[in-house]
Amino acid sequence: MTDSLDERITRSRTLLSDHDLAGLADLLSDLREHEVTRLLERLDADDRAVLFRLIEKDTALGVFESLDPPLRGELVDALRDDHVVALFEDLDPDDRVELLDELPASVARRLLSGLSDGERTLTAPMLGYPRGSVGRRMSPEYVRLRPDTTAAEALAAVRRDGRDAATVHVLPVADDTLVCTGSVTLGDVATAEPGVRVGDFVADAPTVTATTDAEVAARLCLEYRTAAVVVTDSERRVLGVLTVDTAARILEDAEDEDAARAGGSEPLRRPYLSTPVGTLVRSRVVWLLVLAVSAVLTVQVLEIFEDTLSAVVTLALFIPLLTGTGGNTGSQAATTVTRALAVGDVRTRDLGRVLFREVRVGASMGALLGALGFVVAGLVYDWHLGLVIGATLLAVCTIAAAVGGVMPLCAKAIGVDPAVFSTPFISTFCDATGLIVYFTIASAILDI
């Protein structure tokens, strides 16, 4: 599959440059929706629009919905107005809201006013919820069951209304006031005796209010391993459902962001190979500058110790080794604690416990590395220098593990994404601290 997709990309580029639209349509008809998406992602914006127009209508909708949001925005720019209006009408309300966020306000208004009444009634309330809330990502189309509905009647309701719903796998249960009493799964309904009432097997489903952060709601959906979370207003009246598909997508975007931040850059939100070099530079250069400016701290620390350095130039040889080891220890601790925070194993109030653990972990590793450093540097250079290196490794590992472990918790406590206090930041901080420790110990032991 992988091979033939690559060949198809090459072939589609040839067909595009030959303007062979029939050949392209032929090529597209052989591909699954998912493969068409992959193909489009790898083309540049103009070719993407040409190809998109050739996809048959049913597939086009699915492909459009699975493209990264910025690519969708570009596509809307490149398509003819009537094509866009028709596409917009067919989108699911949650995809529609996501698309509107990508578009200039004037285009968004025009598209909204072109919607049919029914679809506008579904979409408009969602736009009232704050950005980043689950209210904008839920689907208002679901199949509601009453508690006194029987399993057989429930199946009939699914058959009648299910085609338009975002999911039929989770069915919110609510009486006529719409107050949610829980939900049942289609599996529950299908395996129940036909005469049993839904109220008799309704389960206490996880619900969220529409203003909840979308990422929190998505995590809940995946944690409870349910096909959808019911979204309600503050009085527990059902507004819609967040499906597991959307939840997975929300978390994937969040992970992109975390992965990027952990490496000291901003997320791309579009496929790497179709991202312009300028955008790549912008996604990284700010962090790189901030880090480089912080690193000026290390120059200043070293300036303080310039006399010590002049006296024993050999000390300079170990600077990258010592700062590197500190940075590595710090990033190990930070990665572990950030991950533990993300999956909920650790909370900010555990700061004391985390600190105590990381100090012990750091000191253990520092003792081992320090002993090694003492022996090796002692044998190669002299035992005094060995002692300086050994003692510095012990101190640096302990401090770095403690700082690396505690930083993500501090970030979280002050409301900053822990991934922002990323590995590179901790490295820079540990570099400066490590240098102070190193030269202080060196001055003392070598008596400079």
Place this chain on the structure above:
Amino acid sequence: MTDSLDERITRSRTLLSDHDLAGLADLLSDLREHEVTRLLERLDADDRAVLFRLIEKDTALGVFESLDPPLRGELVDALRDDHVVALFEDLDPDDRVELLDELPASVARRLLSGLSDGERTLTAPMLGYPRGSVGRRMSPEYVRLRPDTTAAEALAAVRRDGRDAATVHVLPVADDTLVCTGSVTLGDVATAEPGVRVGDFVADAPTVTATTDAEVAARLCLEYRTAAVVVTDSERRVLGVLTVDTAARILEDAEDEDAARAGGSEPLRRPYLSTPVGTLVRSRVVWLLVLAVSAVLTVQVLEIFEDTLSAVVTLALFIPLLTGTGGNTGSQAATTVTRALAVGDVRTRDLGRVLFREVRVGASMGALLGALGFVVAGLVYDWHLGLVIGATLLAVCTIAAAVGGVMPLCAKAIGVDPAVFSTPFISTFCDATGLIVYFTIASAILDI
């Protein structure tokens, strides 16, 4: 919810130390399955076993299945034999196979021989598939439909056989030879007209063979946003299904591993706060040692240039700044490309394109940082030194971005997990290269 869980943990510790079993049972009965799991994860092994015995049978099974594998192994050790045998009989076959992998061979054999014939028949073939393959993680319990079954008959089959199946949301379609012709979802069946035959709306479902890597199969399941992937033998005969729940779990473990490796440590496979300090040390110390030994390279590089250093000690002041910036640039590139590899945006054959992009990105950022470095170092020290710093920043950023971008692809090409060539590795490599560049440029410009 978060708060009360913390209070409950404190209360359960008090009750445990008071041996108040009735109080504990009372406390547990108030909690959802998911909260019980969280509570157990935060206790130590002995308390966990005491509490686990008090959970009612239905909840206990679900809690057991959602614990991290090493905790399950410990629990089996701590429980009475008849309790374990009963629990083992009730587990789903895939959870059973996962548990067996955690246990000593003798215990595994005893448990297997205690199984009922029916369950042993389901479990034994799965144990024949290689470790890490989807054959060990699939569920052999599914509802199969024939192509000529009607929608109404399909619903009846689900009602009859669905309770024991791992999922009723995806129903493999196969004739009596068991050769898979695709699958339908329960939603398709429930929204179809009762008289329509399954063969008329069967969809070309993603299938995998049982020997496929479990992570590959799990990614396919999530990529196709399906509730289950059908697992077949090499002749496309249906063997079982990999449910999205299991797929999510497999990918979560894989992410744990990637996140840990990216920070230079091994994954813990259990909650951070219940991991002994010794285990934390072991998960990190090997990588830290390997990195420290690699960093000895930087000492050797600096030794070569010791005369240059003695002549101009000021050069030493910039070592951490320059190596740090190189390391940061490299890790930005590596993170972006590793992520792009993981989500399939980039493949190993794209090496040339990645290299070309990263060289341009690195050179752009290096030009900017270099210009800044030139001006600042020129003003503060002198213009010759400014030129050295500026030129080094340009060279180091370009090299680091290229190395950082290409390393994950090389790792993948030789069959190594790209996350293993982690940020710390790239930093160390860039440190050594950066120092060579720095002192070569310094020697030339300062004419030492």
